[in-house]
Structures are given as C-alpha cells and as structure tokens.
Amino acid sequence: MGAKRRPGLPTEEDEMSRKRRIPPGQTVTDDFPVLHHGSVPEIDLATWRFRIFGRVEEPLEMTYDEFRSLPSVTQVSDFHCVTTWSRLDNRWEGVASKELMKRVRLKPEARFVMVHAAPDFTANLPLEDFLADGVLFAWAHDRKELTPEHGWPLRLVVPHLYAWKSAKWVTGLEFMAEDRPGFWERRGYHPHGDPWAEERYGV
Numbered sequence: 001m002g003a004k005r006r007p008g009l010p011t012e013e014d015e016m017s018r019k020r021r022i023p024p025g026q027t028v029t030d031d032f033p034v035l036h037h038g039s040v041p042e043i044d045l046a047t048w049r050f051r052i053f054g055r056v057e058e059p060l061e062m063t064y065d066e067f068r069s070l071p072s073v074t075q076v077s078d079f080h081c082v083t084t085w086s087r088l089d090n091r092w093e094g095v096a097s098k099e100l101m102k103r104v105r106l107k108p109e110a111r112f113v114m115v116h117a118a119p120d121f122t123a124n125l126p127l128e129d130f131l132a133d134g135v136l137f138a139w140a141h142d143r144k145e146l147t148p149e150h151g152w153p154l155r156l157v158v159p160h161l162y163a164w165k166s167a168k169w170v171t172g173l174e175f176m177a178e179d180r181p182g183f184w185e186r187r188g189y190h191p192h193g194d195p196w197a198e199e200r201y202g203v
C-alpha cells in the first residue's frame with residue numbers, strides 16, 4: 001500500500017514530515033553540539049545526591065544507585081537549541097518525570113518547578129511542562145552512556161521546549177507556588193521557551 005519506497009532514499013513524504021518537525025528559524029544539524037555556561041563539573045557518584053524539596057509533603061534524597069534503579073524508558077525526540085540548531089531523533093534512556101513523581105507528594109499550591117544543576121545552573125518550568133510526555137532524566141543518548149560534556153551522570157530532557165530547559169548535571173528539583181526565573185531566564189531568555197512559538201527572548 002502507499003508510495004513505493006526505494007531503500008535508503010527518503011521519499012518526498014519523508015522529507016515533508018521531517019520539515020514539519022523543524023520549528024521556525026531552526027536549522028537541522030547531524031552533529032551533537034556541546035553548549036553550556038561554565039566548565040564541565042567533576043562529579044563523584046559516591047557523594048552525588050538527587051534532592052526533591054520546596055512545596056512537597058516530604059523532601060526526598062536519592063543516591064545515584066537509587067535513581068538508576070527506578071523504572072526506565074527509552075524515548076526518541078527532537079532537540080531545539082535557541083541558538084538555532086536542532087538535532088532530530090535523539091534516543092534518550094532514563095526515568096520519565098511522571099515515573100519519578102509517583103514517589104513525590106506535592107503540596108496543593110505547587111505549580112512550578114526549578115530544576116537545579118551543576119555548576120550553579122537552574123531552569124524553571126511550569127508543572128504541566130515538567131510532567132509532559134517525553135520529559136525524562138537521561139543517562140544515555142543514542143545507545144551510549146552520556147559523556148561528561150553532555151551531562152553525565154544525569155540530565156533532564158524537555159524536548160518540547162528550547163534546550164536550555166534541558167539541564168545537564170541535574171542535582172534536584174524545587175517545587176514552587178510561584179514562578180521564578182532560572183539562570184538563562186534571568187539573562188533575558190523567555191520564561192517558557194516554546195520553539196514553535198519562537199519564545200526565544202524576553203516576554
């Protein structure tokens with residue numbers, strides 16, 4: 001059924017659907033650029049902790065082994081950096097935000113989350129964006145363990161927002177009643193960062 005495929009050659013339909021996945025003003029790259037503020041932190045798994053605090057009934061602290069033993073998923077998604085490169089079909093492996101949140105009881109007023117990461121990095125998200133499909137804490141990319149420069153031992157992936165929300169070297173989550181700007185948001189980036197609406201800078 002449908003159009004005949006010549007193996008290895010993309011059909012016109014493939015090209016069209018690929019184009020539909022590229023937000024306005026973005027250009028696809030096959031590389032995996034490394035982008036962050038500061039230098040790659042040195043992380044010791046023995047002392048690494050993931051902390052959940054703020055507007056929660058009980059704060060939570062997890063070791064790396066505990067985090068890695070949570071039920072994991074593999075998800076393929078696109079990655080859009082505000083500096084205009086997009087990388088399609090990234091295969092991430094890790095723990096879905098929804099899975100992690102089965103272990104957390106939020107206070108009723110919790111509506112936003114501040115993602116905390118090394119070195120001194122933060123990114124804010126509305127709860128519904130944090131809990132969206134495709135959001136996960138990843139330790140592997142394209143079947144390989146993350147490299148230090150891409151966020152090993154753990155990074156957040158929020159594929160439906162610009163990649164500055166996808167904090168590398170995550171260390172915890174702070175649940176908040178009110179929104180507060182994170183690292184880039186304080187420096188002029190948009191508080192939300194939807195690539196389809198080109199929420200790049202300012203409000």
Ligand SMILES: Nc1nc2c(c(=O)[nH]1)N[C@H]1C(S)=C(S)[C@@H](COP(=O)(O)O)O[C@H]1N2
Pocket residue numbers: 032033034035036037038080081082117118119121149150151163164165166167168169
């Ligand atoms: N901890 C931390 N995470 C970060 C950043 C950062 O400066 N510090 N930069 C973000 C930005 S702007 C982008 S585009 C992506 C890039 O991820 P990559 O280096 O794996 O491509 O990481 C995001 N995560």
Ligand SMILES: [Mo]
Pocket residue numbers: 035081082083163164
């Ligand atoms: Mo970015």
